[in-house]
Amino acid sequence: MGEKNLDFDRVVDRRGTECLKYDFAVKRGRPKDILPLWVADMDFPTSSYVQEALIRQAEHGIFGYSDGQEAYFRALQGWLVRRHQWQIEEEWVLRTPGVVFAIAMAVQAFTREGEAVLIQQPVYYPFSEVIRDNGRRVVSSDLVLREGRYEIDFENFEETILREHVKLFLLCSPHNPVGRVWTREELRTLGQICRRHGVIVFSDEIHSDFVFRGKHLVFSSVEEGFEDFSIVATAPSKTFNLAGLQISNIIVQNPDLRHRLRRKIDCAGYSQPNVMGLVASRAAYEKGEEWFDHLLEYLRENLDFTREFVRQYLPDVKLIEPEGTYLVWLDFRGKGLTDAQLNEAIVYQAGLWLDSGEIFGKTGSGFQRINIACPRSVLGEALERLKRI
Ligand SMILES: Cc1ncc(COP(=O)(O)O)c(C=O)c1O
Numbered sequence: 001m002g003e004k005n006l007d008f009d010r011v012v013d014r015r016g017t018e019c020l021k022y023d024f025a026v027k028r029g030r031p032k033d034i035l036p037l038w039v040a041d042m043d044f045p046t047s048s049y050v051q052e053a054l055i056r057q058a059e060h061g062i063f064g065y066s067d068g069q070e071a072y073f074r075a076l077q078g079w080l081v082r083r084h085q086w087q088i089e090e091e092w093v094l095r096t097p098g099v100v101f102a103i104a105m106a107v108q109a110f111t112r113e114g115e116a117v118l119i120q121q122p123v124y125y126p127f128s129e130v131i132r133d134n135g136r137r138v139v140s141s142d143l144v145l146r147e148g149r150y151e152i153d154f155e156n157f158e159e160t161i162l163r164e165h166v167k168l169f170l171l172c173s174p175h176n177p178v179g180r181v182w183t184r185e186e187l188r189t190l191g192q193i194c195r196r197h198g199v200i201v202f203s204d205e206i207h208s209d210f211v212f213r214g215k216h217l218v219f220s221s222v223e224e225g226f227e228d229f230s231i232v233a234t235a236p237s238k239t240f241n242l243a244g245l246q247i248s249n250i251i252v253q254n255p256d257l258r259h260r261l262r263r264k265i266d267c268a269g270y271s272q273p274n275v276m277g278l279v280a281s282r283a284a285y286e287k288g289e290e291w292f293d294h295l296l297e298y299l300r301e302n303l304d305f306t307r308e309f310v311r312q313y314l315p316d317v318k319l320i321e322p323e324g325t326y327l328v329w330l331d332f333r334g335k336g337l338t339d340a341q342l343n344e345a346i347v348y349q350a351g352l353w354l355d356s357g358e359i360f361g362k363t364g365s366g367f368q369r370i371n372i373a374c375p376r377s378v379l380g381e382a383l384e385r386l387k388r389i
Helices: 048-060 070-084 099-110 126-133 154-164 184-196 255-267 275-287 289-313 339-349 376-386
Strands: 093-096 116-119 137-140 144-146 149-151 168-172 200-204 230-234 248-252 318-320 327-331 367-371
Touching: 048 275, 070 275, 093 099, 093 255, 099 126, 099 168, 099 200, 099 230, 099 248, 099 255, 116 126, 116 154, 126 137, 126 168, 137 154, 154 184, 168 184, 184 200, 248 255, 289 318, 289 327, 289 376
Parallel strands: 116 137, 116 168, 168 200, 200 230
Antiparallel strands: 093 248, 144 149, 230 248, 318 327, 327 367
């Protein structure tokens, strides 16, 4: 029958579906009719193969305890080989209800209260929330913006590890919100520094399928031996828009690290995944490739559209060119507004709900993150509204 959900221009009304993006504006202090381009999910229906697999499961009508079997693993393994040339083994995989949950478990497994966990701000804000919520200290080696591109200050990175006695580093690869797809050289240097100082690397690769320039490299396979001190987090949730189904695959090659992480997951009382998540992921990884390839092309065009719009109509705004992810980091510092003034203007003048840059860390001040994974007509309307600021 073939893939049916390839019309990414179609606007699907998400209101009234319990979705965070559209249904929680008032509860979260925004006007009711605000146009939301904040949280990182997409306004597109997933692959029709995934929908059909879920319908079959729903029609069966029994939703008892379930777990992933060999076919589930083969589907995941096939995807990682085809898309990332990475061959995994079944025993390396731990399943969790999400990547952020896995980060929290890793923070508990590999650090003690009061210890430092290293991040690179501006970065996906739950990193710092989870570190703080677990009584650990957030330490950032901030990325440096040079000629429109964010880079790593390796000297500062290493000094920070030494000064703060860092044991765990949370890498965001590709990086949300600045859109970097780290090069082999960058990852190698990071890994060598971490290895030298006994730092465990949690590599959050949830955005790894969304790459427009360069090539995503799985951290543990960048150099022989990196697998000994790394944890790689993957998920179908961004790739196939399945975040609400709560499933991710955390891949840990080193048996000792895997055992320690599994112990924490056990302590949290989590055992088997949600059956709908299992069914959806398997279908997605087995049959969703055509849908995803079309999606990626559509997102690339959305990015071209956004870049051109900003260049032509928003002279005080700079677009930081993303190499990956469907999130675009916009630099509003040319407007000369404080964060409070900028946020006020975005919400009340433009009628838009974006993610304000400063929540990603203090170096995010003056920026906003916009999610371009929506039909072009919606994106066009949002960008038009930015002219009002
Ligand atoms: C870098 C990054 N990690 C993790 C997540 C969320 O993962 P999960 O829903 O699996 O906890 C997101 C979602 O935006 C993200 O951007």
